[in-house]
Amino acid sequence: MTVLTAACAAVAVLSLFLILGYILAGGLRSLSFGFLIHDPKPVDEPGGGIANGIVGSLIMIALGSMFGLPIGILAGVFLSEFGSNKFGQVLRFLIDTLTGTPSIVIGVVVWTVMVHPMGYFSALAGGVALGIMMMPIVARTTEEMIRLVPHSLREAGLALGAPRWRVTLGVVLRTAASGVATGAMLAIARIAGETAPLLFTALSLNYLSTNLLQPMASLTFQIYYYAGSPYEVWHDMAWAATLVLVAMILGLNIIVKILTRNRHQQG
Amino acid sequence: MESNLAGAAVESPGPVNPNQPSPSAARVLRKRSARPRLGDPLFKGATGLFAVMIAGLAAFIMVSMAIGSRLAFEKFGLSFLLKSIWDPVKGEFGALPFIYGTVASSLLALLIAVPLSLGVAIFLVEKAPRKLSEPILFVVQLLAAIPSVVYGLWGVFVLAPLLRESVYPKLQAILGFTPLFSGHQNGLGLLSAGLILSIMVLPIITAVTTDVLRAVPNTQREASLALGATKWEATVIVLQNAKSGISGAIILGLGRAIGETMAVTMIIGNRPQISASLFDPSYTIASSIANEFTEATSEIHLQSLVALGLILFIVTFIINMLARLLVWGVTRGEGRGAHV
Numbered sequence: 001m002t003v004l005t006a007a008c009a010a011v012a013v014l015s016l017f018l019i020l021g022y023i024l025a026g027g028l029r030s031l032s033f034g035f036l037i038h039d040p041k042p043v044d045e046p047g048g049g050i051a052n053g054i055v056g057s058l059i060m061i062a063l064g065s066m067f068g069l070p071i072g073i074l075a076g077v078f079l080s081e082f083g084s085n086k087f088g089q090v091l092r093f094l095i096d097t098l099t100g101t102p103s104i105v106i107g108v109v110v111w112t113v114m115v116h117p118m119g120y121f122s123a124l125a126g127g128v129a130l131g132i133m134m135m136p137i138v139a140r141t142t143e144e145m146i147r148l149v150p151h152s153l154r155e156a157g158l159a160l161g162a163p164r165w166r167v168t169l170g171v172v173l174r175t176a177a178s179g180v181a182t183g184a185m186l187a188i189a190r191i192a193g194e195t196a197p198l199l200f201t202a203l204s205l206n207y208l209s210t211n212l213l214q215p216m217a218s219l220t221f222q223i224y225y226y227a228g229s230p231y232e233v234w235h236d237m238a239w240a241a242t243l244v245l246v247a248m249i250l251g252l253n254i255i256v257k258i259l260t261r262n263r264h265q266q267g
Numbered sequence: 268m269e270s271n272l273a274g275a276a277v278e279s280p281g282p283v284n285p286n287q288p289s290p291s292a293a294r295v296l297r298k299r300s301a302r303p304r305l306g307d308p309l310f311k312g313a314t315g316l317f318a319v320m321i322a323g324l325a326a327f328i329m330v331s332m333a334i335g336s337r338l339a340f341e342k343f344g345l346s347f348l349l350k351s352i353w354d355p356v357k358g359e360f361g362a363l364p365f366i367y368g369t370v371a372s373s374l375l376a377l378l379i380a381v382p383l384s385l386g387v388a389i390f391l392v393e394k395a396p397r398k399l400s401e402p403i404l405f406v407v408q409l410l411a412a413i414p415s416v417v418y419g420l421w422g423v424f425v426l427a428p429l430l431r432e433s434v435y436p437k438l439q440a441i442l443g444f445t446p447l448f449s450g451h452q453n454g455l456g457l458l459s460a461g462l463i464l465s466i467m468v469l470p471i472i473t474a475v476t477t478d479v480l481r482a483v484p485n486t487q488r489e490a491s492l493a494l495g496a497t498k499w500e501a502t503v504i505v506l507q508n509a510k511s512g513i514s515g516a517i518i519l520g521l522g523r524a525i526g527e528t529m530a531v532t533m534i535i536g537n538r539p540q541i542s543a544s545l546f547d548p549s550y551t552i553a554s555s556i557a558n559e560f561t562e563a564t565s566e567i568h569l570q571s572l573v574a575l576g577l578i579l580f581i582v583t584f585i586i587n588m589l590a591r592l593l594v595w596g597v598t599r600g601e602g603r604g605a606h607v
Contacts, residue, residue: 005386011383013499075317075321076489082311083318093320093588100526101587102579104557105328107556108576109327110334111560112334113331137325144369164304164307165309192414196557199560227533239420246413246414253408262586
């Protein structure tokens with residue numbers, strides 16, 4: 001039986017390396033410095049790049065983090081500090097359930113309440129969609145990180161006569177800061193790979209733009225678009241863009257892993 | 268390190284060592300005041316507001332989509348779920364082929380992913396030494412970090428050609444007499460979607476099952492072994508104890524598979540039909556929304572797509588709720604799998 005279960009583990013591990021291997025091989029074929037700093041060009045012109053997608057993704061991830069992180073972190077603070085009663089249980093349960101919401105649904109909702117009334121696709125709507133995706137994840141990771149802070153610390157703060165909110169913000173949250181930050185990084189890694197919430201919120205744009213009230217390109221949308229095109233050149237661009245995206249996301253994940261491992265060793 | 272921190276906060280109210288990460292407790296001491304504390308209720312209220320806001324997203328999503336799909340439900344009623352004609356030109360919309368495609372591709376994914384994930388989880392918790400299980404678990408979690416669109420790209424350019432040229436023809440030679448594996452195939456279709464989905468849901472099922480198995484107390488294992496059970500029998504007993512949690516993990520995987528969009532859209536072939544052959548192209552709820560939303564021109568078409576979104580949300584929400592209840596019963600809401 002050990003052999004059989006070990007074989008399962010081997011299959012899982014191999015599938016990751018198989019996929020990564022193809023991405024590396026496919027991506028390196030057409031990855032160059034110019035690819036990173038140029039806008040896309042028509043299919044018969046060489047030298048097109050994905051600068052618009054990289055910049056667009058970064059802008060919308062930043063926007064999403066602006067909405068998602070503060071709200072998520074403060075909600076997490078509430079859940080850990082005041083959420084041990086029935087009300088907190090219900091909130092925690094709903095938020096946990098929301099982490100599994102299909103990302104395409106978030107896209108449709110933001111389209112209905114934002115894009116449709118405004119009448120145009122915009123990077124802002126894309127950022128809002130990504131922010132909504134982040135909130136439940138950040139809230140729950142923040143809560144768990146804060147729970148790791150020993151009670152003696154809170155008691156020490158309160159015993160010194162500090163009000164609860166100062167102890168929470170100044171002592172508890174600060175002690176848990178690195179944990180909260182790693183949670184935030186994981187959430188960012190998660191939204192960085194999202195395509196579905198951007199399909200009909202930010203749409204895409206063929207050139208580099210920083211206007212938040214216009215459609216905006218993203219790496220993920222470009223991968224989807226190029227992969228679906230009939231041109232070999234664009235398929236190569238999709239692979240190269242994928243390499244950039246996956247390097248970013250796996251990089252974040254590995255950094256988080258290293259950071260959390262160090263913390264465990266110290267503790 | 269943590270006890271050290273607590274000690275510093277109590278013992279050194281004077282000059283604070285800049286190397287101490289948390290000097291605030293000491294600073295707070297000097298600013299102590301006897302004023303009535305408005306800060307605390309205010310703080311609780313403000314953070315609570317955000318928590319309620321996030322939890323309230325569930326209601327917000329449902330209400331806004333219900334309003335956005337009002338016309339479709341008024342016009343088609345229940346037949347929206349039961350009819351299989353999806354014709355934007357004639358304005359006829361029935362979601363049955365999408366529901367079929369979603370359910371069929373997700374079940375296929377589970378069929379492959381569940382045994383595999385259980386195998387990995389059993390290996391990690393019951394068999395492998397900690398030194399080996401930690402890195403393997405990390406690698407499996409990295410599978411969850413790979414974006415959906417990347418799975419789609421890999422599926423279209425690597426997996427589909429492989430299936431088309433070597434796997435499916437062999438499968439057809441052996442099982443072609445059954446309707447499930449009959450007919451023409453081009454590598455893109457229901458089975459291919461199920462395969463790619465199975466890789467995508469493997470991490471979450473594995474991670475949650477691992478948490479659940481780890482939550483089974485060691486005394487269970489020791490007791491079975493002491494009673495003369497073999498190692499394998501002891502594992503079976505652990506699995507029986509973790510049954511509800513494992514069901515939760517599987518249902519969680521089902522929820523992910525149902526809502527998965529990009530990879531499926533790219534590989535399932537996108538044809539709204541209910542066909543016996545697993546090789547045939549199909550369509551899911553999520554992929555029809557992804558494909559048609561920006562191209563829909565009539566109001567009723569748009570509203571029908573929003574209606575699909577609403578159905579998808581309600582179904583996944585119920586599924587996730589059920590899964591959480593089952594998993595929480597075992598792990599008490601803790602564990603790393605919760606947020607994969």
